[in-house]
Amino acid sequence: MMDRLGTGRLGRFLVGLPPYAWLALFFLVPFLIVLKISLSEPSAGAPPYLPLWDWDETGALAFHLTLGNYATLFGDELYAFAYLNSIRIAGIATLGCLLIGYPAAYAIARAPTAWRQSLLLLVALPFWTSFLIRVYAWIGILKSEGMLNALLLWLGVISEPLQILQTDLAVIIGMTYSYLPFMVLPLYANLEKMDLTLLEAAADLGCRPFKAFVAVTLPLSMPGIVAGSLLVFIPAVGEFVIPDLLGGPDTLMIGKVLWAEFFDNRDWPVASAVAIAMLVLLVAPIMIIQNARTKAEEAGK
């Protein structure tokens, strides 16, 4: 009995090991390295930061920890502005994804079974083309003499080309487009497993289809909405490529700031501090709220 229990525990441990090892190796270790750099002082050499500790002339161990990089973040309102703007743009893009993704996921989940796989494949199809190429394609669509303006001019909706490229709007469009599958897939998974007799029950109790959607389908799909929104929002906040290619010089986003600190200023410690701050200020609260929500739900069960 003990023996079986023992191997059971060992087995469970061994099975659990790879994911944890993976997380430790590719998430925790890089995070610690970044954390370490963010606490170092910048230097002109290579690497462009001083070691956290060394031996001074007397041979004693000396630490060179500094919070100066974080102080910089709080000292210059550029950073705060970039954070807030990132959250705003990512938030709007998330909303855009939800508004387009929910009906799409709903339509796929309610389509005849034979079609669903093909429709899902269509959602995932863009992944077969490089992300960069797809974002470049949006430049072609959105620029002044691009396809969108040409179409609108031809339709007579506008008389002057619109300046969309190099604005926040272009960034929002690009993000909504790029992250849409991350919204559709979890929503589909949720809507597809919904028990349709619940809608029959609602109708039976005198509820019209639209009201039944609001009263039954929508609340039951909340976990899907939350999962999809997080999958879109979190990477969108730190997004660099889309604002860089589609946004203008005044589209201030934290990803761009980070890039500028890292490559233009070669200030690795401040760049690291930006990254850590983003993680702590944004991702950590979301994780904690999510965790609490899940726990509350489980306690409710």
Next chain:
Amino acid sequence: MASQTTAAPWNDPGAKPLIRFEGVSKRFGDFVAVDQVDLAIHKGEFFSLLGASGCGKTTLLRMLAGFETPTEGRIFIDGVDMSAVPPYERPVNMMFQSYALFPHMTVEANIAFGLKQDRLPQPVITDRTKAVLDLVQMGKFATRKPHQLSGGQRQRVALARALAKEPKVLLLDEPLGALDKKLREATQLELVNIQDRVGVTFVMVTHDQEEAMTMSSRIGVMNSGRIAQVGTPVDIYEYPESRFVADFIGAANMFEASVRQSGTDQVVVNCPELAHDLIIAHNDMLPEGTPVTVMVRPEKVAISRDKPAEGLNWAQGVVADIAYLGDVSIFHVRLESGHRIEALQTNLRHTDERKLTWEDPVYLSWHPANALVLTK
């Protein structure tokens, strides 16, 4: 247990039925799930649809609720053609086989849901919710969510939710399917009591014939999409109109036979399985030579060591098998022809010195009035 005290409106040709099916068929592609059903159900009835799995009971019920559209025919509720009436406007409520309780709402909210759709004032909703919860004895659980309830409790909430709107008709699709035997019997009783109290017309689907017999005012027996027979439990059991119904309901001994002589109140048939002719009470004249089936229920067959009295139908054989069920024993008697007849005997004594045992030669007998001649 069943509401046998109620009058029998189905025997009154002038009575207007509450529910009427007129030539209703439902096809899924080429498959005929419901075939030319004509049916009238009256106000206050406890009507059961009984039949083997896949015979179209649920489909019939779903057409009544409005979830399926008949391919042919029309359904009337209270004289109104339901063809163009969507489910949310029909005066029926359904208790789903899976209960279909809203998992994100409390018991209370589930029950109030239907009342809210009618835009009733909040105090009325609160009162009625409380009243039906008390009716099904679930008042204590008002603030729980469905996943915090046992199967039996969920089933009561589902019943309460369907009852709350005081529909003209309550549809129940195998309402007790998920319950164990004890709880099932208790709930059957409870359902019948509730029906007596609220006076709603119940239409229940089941494939448990005992359940249908104990609860119903009338039973509709279905066979591959068709209604084979409609009648009171007694009619269905004692006077089945076809071989299918006789065989489906309860146990039955059946013999193939042909008519030898037909009178005004009885018929003499020749049965190749038996050594001599049988005399059976029958009101219709049957031409000589008509192939018929003779049916006699096991409890109507007496088993004895001695030759039975004159005037009874009888057969001779040996005991091939005995199934002891406690209250009764079922004897399987093998005739000379090899045909087997079941006879049921109540075990009246603790021990019986003259107890029959395997291979004992015995006589079987039954009264002419206790057997039936089936022509369908």
